[in-house]
Amino acid sequence: MSISDWFKAREARRYTSAKGAPARGADLPDGVWVTCDSCKRIVYDGQLAENFRVCPSCGHHFDLTAHQRVELLADPGSFTEFDAGVTSTDPLGFVAAKPYVTSLASARERSGLPEAVVCGRATIGGHPVVLGAMDFRFIGASMGSAVGEKVTRTFEVALAERRAVVLSTASGGARMQEGMLSLMQMAKTSAAARRLAEERLPYLSVLTNPTMGGVTASFAVLADVILAEPGALVGFAGPRVIEQTIKQHLPKGFQTSEFLLEHGMVDEVVPRGQLPARVTLLLDYLVRGGEVA
Amino acid sequence: MKRRHVMDFERPLVELEDKLAELRSLDLAQNPELASEVESLAAQIDVLREETYASLSPWERVQVSRHPDRPKTQDYVAAICTDVIELHGDRTFGDDEAILAALATIDGHRVAVLGHRKGKNTSENIARNFGMVHPEGFRKAMRVMRLAEKFGLPLVTFIDTPGAYPGIEAEERGQAWAIAESLSLLSGLRVPVVAVGIGEGGSGGALAIGFGDRLIMLENAYYSVISPEACASILHKDAGKAAEVASCLSMTATDLVGLGIADEVLPEPAGGAHRAPEEVFGAVRARVATALRELGSVGSDELQERRYARLRAIGVIGSDEG
Ligand SMILES: [Zn+2]
Numbered sequence: 001m002s003i004s005d006w007f008k009a010r011e012a013r014r015y016t017s018a019k020g021a022p023a024r025g026a027d028l029p030d031g032v033w034v035t036c037d038s039c040k041r042i043v044y045d046g047q048l049a050e051n052f053r054v055c056p057s058c059g060h061h062f063d064l065t066a067h068q069r070v071e072l073l074a075d076p077g078s079f080t081e082f083d084a085g086v087t088s089t090d091p092l093g094f095v096a097a098k099p100y101v102t103s104l105a106s107a108r109e110r111s112g113l114p115e116a117v118v119c120g121r122a123t124i125g126g127h128p129v130v131l132g133a134m135d136f137r138f139i140g141a142s143m144g145s146a147v148g149e150k151v152t153r154t155f156e157v158a159l160a161e162r163r164a165v166v167l168s169t170a171s172g173g174a175r176m177q178e179g180m181l182s183l184m185q186m187a188k189t190s191a192a193a194r195r196l197a198e199e200r201l202p203y204l205s206v207l208t209n210p211t212m213g214g215v216t217a218s219f220a221v222l223a224d225v226i227l228a229e230p231g232a233l234v235g236f237a238g239p240r241v242i243e244q245t246i247k248q249h250l251p252k253g254f255q256t257s258e259f260l261l262e263h264g265m266v267d268e269v270v271p272r273g274q275l276p277a278r279v280t281l282l283l284d285y286l287v288r289g290g291e292v293a
Numbered sequence: 294m295k296r297r298h299v300m301d302f303e304r305p306l307v308e309l310e311d312k313l314a315e316l317r318s319l320d321l322a323q324n325p326e327l328a329s330e331v332e333s334l335a336a337q338i339d340v341l342r343e344e345t346y347a348s349l350s351p352w353e354r355v356q357v358s359r360h361p362d363r364p365k366t367q368d369y370v371a372a373i374c375t376d377v378i379e380l381h382g383d384r385t386f387g388d389d390e391a392i393l394a395a396l397a398t399i400d401g402h403r404v405a406v407l408g409h410r411k412g413k414n415t416s417e418n419i420a421r422n423f424g425m426v427h428p429e430g431f432r433k434a435m436r437v438m439r440l441a442e443k444f445g446l447p448l449v450t451f452i453d454t455p456g457a458y459p460g461i462e463a464e465e466r467g468q469a470w471a472i473a474e475s476l477s478l479l480s481g482l483r484v485p486v487v488a489v490g491i492g493e494g495g496s497g498g499a500l501a502i503g504f505g506d507r508l509i510m511l512e513n514a515y516y517s518v519i520s521p522e523a524c525a526s527i528l529h530k531d532a533g534k535a536a537e538v539a540s541c542l543s544m545t546a547t548d549l550v551g552l553g554i555a556d557e558v559l560p561e562p563a564g565g566a567h568r569a570p571e572e573v574f575g576a577v578r579a580r581v582a583t584a585l586r587e588l589g590s591v592g593s594d595e596l597q598e599r600r601y602a603r604l605r606a607i608g609v610i611g612s613d614e615g
Binding site: 263 | 458460461463464465466467470472474477480481500516517518525528529534537541543544548554600604605608609612
């Protein structure tokens with residue numbers, strides 16, 4: 001199955017019974033229609049699926065799930081997930097507004113995922129990698145103990161098996177419901193990334209919308225080459241926090257991928273459709289230390 | 294005269310203490326009855342002081358940790374270090390005064406010192422951005438970490454920041470990148486690292502220089518993934534619920550020991566470190582010196598393995614599939 005077929009099939013399942021479809025779509029006999037968040041145009045969902053869920057009118061990149069990310073990047077059929085059973089508990093008995101256990105349960109139900117990151121072995125352009133993808137639907141893909149553990153194991157498996165690491169990031173930051181255990185995952189994942197780097201195994205990250213806070217300020221930006229999807233919001237402090245602190249509005253485009261490129265923080269802004277080829281070429285360069293196969 | 298900073302929860306105590314001080318300033322030689330009343334008031338105050346400070350709530354500890362008179366990094370350096378040479382600048386952009394970097398000697402140990410530096414008055418606080426670090430501050434810290442490693446000097450860090458600065462320029466210059474690189478560097482540093490939580494441990498900005506082979510926490514210091522105010526405004530849409538949230542975040546020194554993140558809690562004088570700073574300096578000097586001695590005998594490969602294992606063990610996870 002090609003990537004676009006897969007998206008089509010998946011989206012068909014997801015949207016056939018979608019409620020709140022745009023009124024115009026309801027009048028039309030065939031297909032499902034969605035409104036682009038950015039240009040507000042109504043887009044035929046099949047067309048969106050063929051276009052890697054990028055708006056054909058304005059180029060807006062719709063969110064992808066972790067499994068869609070894997071499907072986008074991994075060679076077809078090459079992905080084998082590991083550590084799917086590593087999940088969050090509620091170590092602090094955290095209750096503020098609502099219990100953490102309730103948030104976890106609804107995140108699992110909504111996303112169909114046990115945690116906010118999916119990790120596994122795969123090949124990309126034939127290169128053996130460990131591939132991880134974060135899923136924003138799961139408590140904003142925040143990093144608690146389980147995400148930190150899975151990301152750490154991603155680096156450790158790669159180190160043990162001499163694989164490259166490719167991580168597709170998305171996150172609101174550290175998971176506050178696990179308190180300091182979450183903050184420390186920043187140090188833990190950074191330490192694991194460093195060990196991989198010391199063995200000269202390549203690590204590529206793809207920053208997607210949004211990647212913020214403790215995930216940006218740890219493993220996400222420790223990659224050898226950092227790619228970002230167009231228009232993604234990436235940074236440390238959230239825009240609202242900054243606005244409240246400095247008491248002024250932020251310039252247009254602040255903390256976008258393009259802004260980061262301009263400020264020297266990422267290597268390249270790569271439209272989604274070109275990501276698999278770009279990652280493959282980068283691995284071609286880095287995996288064998290420049291040796292042409 | 295400098296206005297004293299009184300925390301809400303200690304106000305009744307402080308008012309009585311003031312009254313007592315006033316009474317004691319009187320000449321009571323001619324009035325033995327009043328003198329004995331004064332002594333009984335003093336005894337009552339001792340009991341009240343004990344009660345007020347015996348079991349502070351996490352939110353009350355946050356107030357203590359932010360007390361303007363609380364000893365700052367520069368006070369610790371002045372009190373426990375000799376032969377201090379302050380180092381400046383990141384060699385790329387500037388010198389962020391919110392980070393203090395120095396070569397210093399503690400109890401005969403030659404070390405590199407890093408700490409978040411708050412000011413003691415408004416003008417100092419403006420210059421030091423209230424201890425909120427910009428990327429160049431973390432890069433200055435990294436420069437000194439590398440220096441320490443190169444010349445085999447152990448690193449001692451003092452943690453006291455509300456957090457890394459959230460501003461336009463900080464983002465433009467790569468705040469997240471600077472923190473991440475600092476975490477990476479610190480995690481693999483081939484010299485002993487002793488971190489001391491002396492006040493506020495605000496999130497990533499604290500962590501960037503705030504972990505190592507030992508983490509010693511002062512009793513009223515906190516260390517948190519997010520400030521209680523910010524957490525309350527996100528989860529409750531009400532920053533006023535900070536006190537409630539502070540109790541959920543496991544952010545006190547004792548909590549950190551329980552979670553396997555900190556090694557020990559250093560007791561503070563009743564009311565907080567600012568009440569008797571010399572006592573606290575002495576205790577910190579002794580504990581840091583002990584840690585340096587213990588770590589000094591560990592080889593650098595072993596040190597690295599232990600530090601990784603220490604980080605590796607942090608976290609609580611479940612397992613869905615047996
Ligand atoms: Zn559009």
